[in-house]
Amino acid sequence: MLLNLSIKLFIREVRSGYLTSMLVSLILAITIVSGISLFTDRLEKALSSETEEFLGGNLKFESNQNKVSPLLDKLEIQNTNTMEMVLFASVISSEKEMQLSSIKSVDKAYPLIGELELRNKDGEYATKKSPETGTVWMDERLQNLLKIDYGDEVFIGDSAFIFTDTILYEPDRGSGSFAFAPKTIMNMGDLEATNIVQPGSRVEYNYLFEGPEAEILKVQSFLESVKESGDDIEMLGEDTSSLGRAIDRSENFFLLGGLIAVLLSACTIGVASQRFTRRHVRYVAILKTLGMKTVDIRSLYLLIFFYLTLVTLIIGMSLGWLMQNNFISLMSAYFPTELPSPGVYPLLITCFTALICQLGFIFPHITKLLSISPMRVLKESIHLNQGSISIVLAGLLAFYLLLFAYTSQISLSLIIFLGVILFSLLGIGLIYLLLGNHSLGLGASSPAKLAFSELKRRRLGNSFQIFAFTVAIGLSLITFSASKNLLGSWQNSIPEDSPNNFAINITPNEKNGMEVFLQEKEIKSTPFFPVTGASIKKDDKAQTKIDRNFNITWINDLPEQNKIIAGEWFTKTGVNGISLSDEISERYKLKLGDEIYLKTENKEIKTFIQSIRTVNWDSFSPNFFIIGHPSLFEDIPSTYITSFYIPRENQELAAELMREFRTVSVFSIEEIIKQVKEIIAQVTKALNSILLLTCLSAIFLAFSALQDGFEVRKHQSAVLRTLGASNSLIRTSALLEFSLLGLISGTLGSLLAYSGIYFIETRVFETSANFYPEIWMIGPFIGILVVSGLCAYLIRNVVNQSPKELFNKA
Structure with a gap:
């Protein structure tokens, strides 16, 4: 019985439109969280794989002394592959030319990870083998400088070699301090005969290890014990190349835009929950009067919101998958292979977001709803604002948890959290004081007087509406600025004539x-x-x-x-x-x-x-x-x-x-600069999608706040029209009132956006702060346009209904 009733109630609420704001906001939040977390999870795995190849193994030991080879037998490790390289710079000569080259002498285990991409007289191919004895491989630049072709003879020190292959791609391309000169790879068995490496020669010995994490940690511990000044141990970790930093910064832009959209959606859910609670007061009273126990009523509403969560998770994660596919199509060109499949983390963070939105913004309202007695409903002495401190605290806790889930940094989350709280308190307090005490009467003699009378009479409610509008406008402007100004600053940091x-x-x-x-x-x-x-x-x-x-x-x-x-x-x-x-x-x-x-x-x-x-x-x-x-x-x-x-x-x-x-x-480094610029262009396209979702979240927040405010105005409108007020008076006064609210909200939103952008530029992206005058113009304009536009839409439902209909619904 309870299951059937919950399904019927859920379907009815969806059809009536009272769950629309909450439903759409949850879908938007889940879409953004799942889309961005899926994308960044796959991106991080790809970067880890790329870093592994760039390093050449899981661990690399660099030294200018051949100290590790004699000690390798003492290492008690299992299922671990090792290889040795000797790197040095030397002149290579052909019959026509000579050129300084970075030479890498490798043993038979090369390459330890990944494959080399080579080209010979038969075409391009991939291999996991090292050069044959008596042969060398060179990169295309060195081949052109020496003016040689496949099969030609070249000379290194006292030895002659046959050039057989052109190096197109090598896994361990970050190896050694000689890596930037034109490159040659030779077999280590040929090194001694060249007589190049002599006492006092500038030589670098690299030792690479690949295996299980536990064994690699043993290797690291052993190498730390023999390490001297000038030696270096490098573990698999973050990509510190310019391209890696560019991709890492692009992740920050995605996470910033996603965080803002999720916070907007969470605020919308909170406002919509309040409206839902007000609508269901009488339903709960009737159910209690008919003998239903509080525990059953709680189960009924938990089932309703379980259906809501299930529907939003299915739809949101489906849209999120499409969203991350779009991002990957934009960024996949910067990885040589397909991105790895996502792990379980995106699913967990998405479900966590849905759970936090439910527990922090919906469940406290339902708990308050269930505490109301039927007698108070009959006496119409219900004040849902009583005990609202617990609701506010639950919302703030959920707000912080969402911040922490996204940033994974306690200090950064606290800074943003306390900053928003302080700004909100100052804004609400300022508006509350500016509107002053309300005078007696409605001042319905003119639209302007009625509008200002309403602003004063509802100053507490208007303060919270202004807060909602300010958050919506401010966070949207931050996302807009991130997609335009911050990305522009990043792009301008790489001028057209940057050294290449x-x-x-x-x-x-x-x-x-x-x-x-x-x-x-x-x-x-x-x-x-x-x-x-x-x-x-x-x-x-x-x-x-x-x-x-x-x-x-x-x-x-x-x-x-x-x-x-x-x-x-x-x-x-x-x-x-x-x-x-x-x-x-x-x-x-x-x-x-x-x-x-x-x-x-x-x-x-x-x-x-x-x-x-x-x-x-x-x-x-x-x-x-x-x-x-x-x-x-x-x-x-x-x-x-x-x-x-x-x-x-x-x-x-x-x-x-x-x-x-x-x-x-x-x-x-022309190709690196080109790739970084292309990444900026693709990030701009991807951020436009996030900006669109952020704007939708902001509009739903503003719409929900207005919708909640208009619910309590219907009875007053019916009274005024019964006393002779015209539809034009009510419509015009409402437009004036909310245009002023939009102007105030837009101005405060610009201030919030500017403060947020300053923090993001100086603390998150570590760039110099800039002044963006367009923010101060866009904020008030958007505030007036959006708030008054939504007001014009909602006021139709009030003036198009007769006072009798409104009294009956009340």
């Missing part, structure tokens, strides 16, 4: 000639930065060593895209030290004023930390963790690095540069 080529290993003898070459060819370049490798030792009692080497430069002027956040930049007079990036300062607990030792190849320098700065690593210009004053490095040998822009149609200039300066390594 880097040149490294420039010797002091070549520096002047290269500067002249770039000037003659009218190639725009960044400054030439001197570079040397150095380790850091903190000057304390323990003489603490920092466990890695750094490339250090020394210059007089602060580079562009760098900003001092502590201390001061170098002065022309006085004692100068070094400047650290904030990442290094935080990672190694180095503070302003700390004394440290810099150990280069032939000198140890005692100095101090003079400043700490932020670095924009996405600037596509040379950046450094450590910058010193030139006076500290007067006798230090170095090479130089620079970057420059060559238009795509003049790429032959890069080849000409490499032919003229053969020991200089030049590599292009």
Whole structure:
């Protein structure tokens, strides 16, 4: 019986339209949560897979000493694959040309993860094998520079090799400090015969491991015990490439837009729940009068909302799947393979969102509804606002849980939560005070007087309506700004003439000639930065060593895209030290004023930390963790690095540069810049979909707030019309009243949006704040247009019904 009754009531409520706002809002919330969580889950898995291939394994150990090979037998690990690589730079010559190359000597286990994509005289193919003895593979750039074809002979050191294949793609493309020079892969069995690796040679030994997580942790623990200064252990983790950072930032945009839309939907559910409760007061009283127990009535309503949740989950997750398919079609070009299938997390977070919306915004209203006695209904002494503190607290708790579920950060969730609460209290209090005390009578002599009388008489209700409109407009403007202004700022951070080529290993003898070459060819370049490798030792009692080497430069002027956040930049007079990036300062607990030792190849320098700065690593210009004053490095040998822009149609200039300066390594990042720009364009398209859903959520919130307000105005309208007021008077006064509410809400919404955008720019995306004047114009305009438009629609239902009909319904 209870089951049949609950189904009938649910169908009737859906048909009557009283569940429409709640139903649509839940569907929107679930669509957005499921769509974005499905997409980001698959994206993170793909990035993890890409990072694994980029690394070449689950763990990589880098050292300039061959210390691990003799110790591998001591490792007690199971089901774990290992391989060794030796990386070095050397000149390769053909019959016609010679060129400096990054050479990777690999053992038979190469590649440990993934496949190589190669091309030979028979065409392109994929393989999991290393080169045969006596053969080498080269990338296309080196092949062109040496002017060789398949089967030609090339020379490395004292040995001759046959060039057999062109490298199109290699899994471990991030390996080694030599990775940016034109690349060659050879068999490790041929290395000794070349006589290139001698004592004192600059060589890098890489050891890669792949296996179960528990075994990899054992390997890590062992390597930590033999690790020395200059060695590096890299575990499978986040992609720190420019492309990886771009994709990671795109996720932040999606999550931001999704969070805003979900919060709007949650607010709509709360408003619609209040309206639903008011409508069902008499139903509950009648059921209690007929003898139904409170526990049965509670079960009845729980079943109704179970059906609501089930329907919205089915529809919302179906739409969410279509939504993430759209996102994937936009972004899939940046992954070499299909994205992995999603895990269980998107399903859990979607169900959690639906559950929180139910428990936080619906269940408290139902609990309050069930506490009303039939006698109070008959005496018409019901005040549902009594005990509303518990309802507000439940809503606030649900609001915070939704924030935390999306951000996964307690501190960030608290900042946003407390900011919204503070803004809301200030806004509601301000409006409550501005409207002042209401005077006696309705002031129905004119539309304007009636409108202002209503504003004062319903100042508490109007304050909460303004709050709902403000949230709807403000959060929509934040999403709009994210899709236009924030993305625009991101795009503008990559100008058309951003450096798309880097040149490294420039010797002091070549520096002047290269500067002249770039000037003659009218190639725009960044400054030439001197570079040397150095380790850091903190000057304390323990003489603490920092466990890695750094490339250090020394210059007089602060580079562009760098900003001092502590201390001061170098002065022309006085004692100068070094400047650290904030990442290094935080990672190694180095503070302003700390004394440290810099150990280069032939000198140890005692100095101090003079400043700490932020670095924009996405600037596509040379950046450094450590910058010193030139006076500290007067006798230090170095090479130089620079970057420059060559238009795509003049790429032959890069080849000409490499032919003229053969020991200089030049590599292009044109494809990376192109991919980042394409990602921005695709993110813009995807965000437009989220913006549309956000606007729909905002409209439903405003509509629900107005609809709830008009329910309590019907009786007053009937009284006024019975006393002779015209439909025109009621319609015009309502439009004036809600236009003013829309103006106030739009202005406050602009303030909310501007505050939110400032926080997002400075704290979330870590960019400089900007001023967006259009927000202050769009907010009030949209407020008046949307609120008065919805009012015009709703007032028709009031004035088109006779007072008799309204009294009967009341």
